[in-house]
């Protein structure tokens with residue numbers, strides 16, 4: 001199986017198990033699960049949940065290793081504004097936003113598309129934003145072994161918007177830095193580049 005294959009085929013045993021549980025939830029909230037619009041909803045919801053958590057079945061390190069190329073380039077590589085959707089592990093409600101990622105190669109560069117792919121692998125799990133940030137950071141650091149790596153995530157949490165504290169405009173920023181990005185000048189250069197429109 002490709003390390004990033006999307007879930008087009010669903011394991012029917014697992015799907016059916018989740019489907020039954022969604023049917024019970026629909027019942028318990030007082031809805032009529034036999035009305036036309038809801039007939040297929042437990043199955044749709046089960047497939048949606050499996051899609052949104054398919055990262056458990058994917059191997060981020062394998063994805064990176066599959067496209068590492070020897071190259072002498074040793075300046076900063078930045079991929080910014082990578083959109084992400086994840087599920088908070090406390091409420092299983094979405095949080096969504098953008099990741100900005102940079103690394104300084106150390107003999108190897110990585111295929112650019114692999115960076116957003118690994119963001120999805122870690123985002124499509126039950127997460128907290130802090131761990132998501134570190135998962136991405138450590139994966140790049142351990143696999144590519146660059147001179148430095150930086151990850152910044154800005155996200156809004158539906159559990160803080162639709163319910164609970166009900167704040168619509170708060171954005172949470174998390175960050176992690178390794179290697180050369182621990183030096184203030186390198187970190188500042190990265191932060192300047194991700195906040196400009198010219199990078």
Ligand SMILES: Nc1nc2c(ncn2[C@@H]2O[C@H](COP(=O)(O)OP(=O)(O)OP(=O)(O)O)[C@@H](O)[C@H]2O)c(=O)[nH]1
Nearest residue numbers: 088089090095127128129130157159160163164165
């Ligand atoms: N640190 C962190 N907290 C998160 C994240 N996603 C959700 N949370 C928080 O997880 C916490 C769970 O707190 P609890 O008091 O157990 O849950 P709750 O009663 O539903 O809390 P409220 O949301 O304040 O109503 C809340 O403060 C959420 O805002 C995340 O990615 N990182």
Ligand SMILES: [Zn+2]
Nearest residue numbers: 088090091159
């Ligand atoms: Zn939450």
